[in-house]
Amino acid sequence: xxxxxxxxxxxxxxxxxxxxxxxxxxxxxxxxxxxxxxxxxxxxxxxxxxxxxxxxxxxxxxxxxxxxxxxxxxxxxxxxxxxxxxxxxxxxxxxxxxxxxxxxxxxxxxxxxxxxxxxxxxxxxxxxxxxxxxxxxxxxxxxxxxxxxxxxxxxxxxxxxxxxxxxxxxxxxxxxxxxxxxxxxxxxxxxxxxxxxxxxxxxxxxxxxxxxxxxxxxxxxxxxxxxxxxxxxxxxxxxxxxxxxxxxxxxxxxxxxxxxxxxxxx
Numbered sequence: 001x002x003x004x005x006x007x008x009x010x011x012x013x014x015x016x017x018x019x020x021x022x023x024x025x026x027x028x029x030x031x032x033x034x035x036x037x038x039x040x041x042x043x044x045x046x047x048x049x050x051x052x053x054x055x056x057x058x059x060x061x062x063x064x065x066x067x068x069x070x071x072x073x074x075x076x077x078x079x080x081x082x083x084x085x086x087x088x089x090x091x092x093x094x095x096x097x098x099x100x101x102x103x104x105x106x107x108x109x110x111x112x113x114x115x116x117x118x119x120x121x122x123x124x125x126x127x128x129x130x131x132x133x134x135x136x137x138x139x140x141x142x143x144x145x146x147x148x149x150x151x152x153x154x155x156x157x158x159x160x161x162x163x164x165x166x167x168x169x170x171x172x173x174x175x176x177x178x179x180x181x182x183x184x185x186x187x188x189x190x191x192x193x194x195x196x197x198x199x200x201x202x203x204x205x206x207x208x209x210x211x212x213x214x215x216x217x218x219x220x221x222x223x224x225x226x227x228x229x230x231x232x233x234x235x236x237x238x239x240x241x242x243x244x245x246x247x248x249x250x251x252x253x254x255x256x257x258x259x260x261x262x263x264x265x266x
Contacts, residue, residue, distance in 0.1 A: 005226045005239060007219040013212045020172045021231040026238065033238040040241050044081035047248040051116055052086040054253045058113040058162040061244065062121045064130070065169030066207060067197045068179035070230050071122050074169065077237040078244065082118060091122040104128040104146065105153055112157060125150060129214050134206045147217040158222035165247060166223060167240055168215060169230040173204055 004025060007013065026032055051057055061078070063071045075089055090111040099107040105125055113119035129146050132138055154164055171179075180201075183193040200207075219225045226243055230236040 005228055006243075007215060007225045007227065009219050009221055011216065011219065013216040013219075015170070015208045015212055018170055018227045018229065020170045020175065020229045022229045023232055023235045026235065030232070030234045033234045036238070037241075040245055041081040044078075044241070044245055044248070045083070047245070047253065048082050048086065048118060050253045050255060051118070051248070051251070052083075053116075053255050055116040055256075056161065057251055057253060058115060058160075059118045059244075059248070060113055060121070060157065060162050060164045061118065062124045062126070062164070062166040063169060064124060064126050064167070064211075065230065066171060066176060066204075067200060068176050068183075069169035069171045070233055070236050071169060073233055074167070074237060074240050075120055075122060077241060078120060081241075086116055087118045087120070088113075089120045089122060092124055092127060105149065108153075113162060115161075125153070126214055126218075130207065130210045133210045134203050147214070150218050151220060151223075154218075154220065154223040163247060163251065164223040165243060166218075166225045167243075168211065168225060168227050169236060170227050171230045173201075175231045176201065 005018075023029065028035075051059065063074055065071055079087065079089075088111075092107070095107065108125045111119060111121070129143055129150070133140075133143050158164060180193065180197060183189045215225050215227070226239070228236055228239045
C-alpha cells in the first residue's frame with residue numbers, strides 16, 4: 001500500500017496513467033476498509049502520543065487536489081485519530097496583501113511543525129506553481145524557479161528533523177461534476193459551493209499539466225508525492241491513513257526514559 005501510489009524521483013508523470021477510481025488492491029472494498037479503520041485509528045493515536053512524548057521528530061502532511069477532491073474529508077479522518085493538542089491544520093487560500101509583499105514561502109514557514117508536532121496543510125506552497133501558473137498571475141520566469149526553491153525548502157525541513165508526506169488527491173472530472181451537483185442539490189452542503197468552482201473546472205486540462213510538472217519536479221527522496229485515487233472517499237481515506245501509519249511506524253519513536261528512583265509519593 002505504501003509504495004503502490006508513491007512516485008519515484010525523476011519519474012515521468014502523466015496523470016492519465018493513474019486511475020482515480022482504482023481500488024483493486026483492496027478486494028474487500030469499503031467493508032474491508034471499514035474493518036481496518038478502527039485498528040488504524042488506535043495505532044495512529046498511540047504513535048502520535050509517542051511522537052509528542054519523545055518531542056524530537058516532526059511530521060508535515062501536505063494535501064493538494066482539485067476542488068471536491070476531499071482535502072477536508074481526509075483531514076477529518078486524520079483528526080479522528082489524532083489528539084488536537086499537538087496537531088494543527090493550516091489552510092492556504094488566496095494570499096493576503098501583506099503576504100504578497102514577501103516571497104511566496106514567507107506565509108508557509110511559520111506553519112511548519114515544531115518538535116513533537118504534526119501539521120496538516122490544506123493546500124500549501126504548491127499553490128504558487130499551480131493556481132499562479134494556470135491563471136498566469138506571474139510570468140514563467142517567476143513561477144518556474146519555484147520548483148527548485150520548494151525542493152530546497154523541503155530539504156531544509158527534512159534535514160531539521162521533519163518527515164514530509166505529500167498527497168495529490170486525484171479525482172476524475174466526472175466525479176467532480178457529481179460532487180459539485182450534490183453540493184448544489186443538498187441545502188446542508190450548498191454553503192460549500194462557490195461559483196468560481198465552475199470557472200476553475202473549465203481550466204481542468206491546464207491544471208492537470210501544472211500538476212504533472214509539479215509532481216515530476218518536486219518528487220524527492222526526502223519529500224515524496226503519493227497520487228491517491230480519490231473517486232471513492234473510503235479508499236482515499238484508507239490509502240492516506242495507511243501511508244501515514246506506515247511512515248510513523250518507520251520512525252521507531254520511543255517514550256523518553258525518566259529516572260524516578262528518587263520519587264516518593266506520600
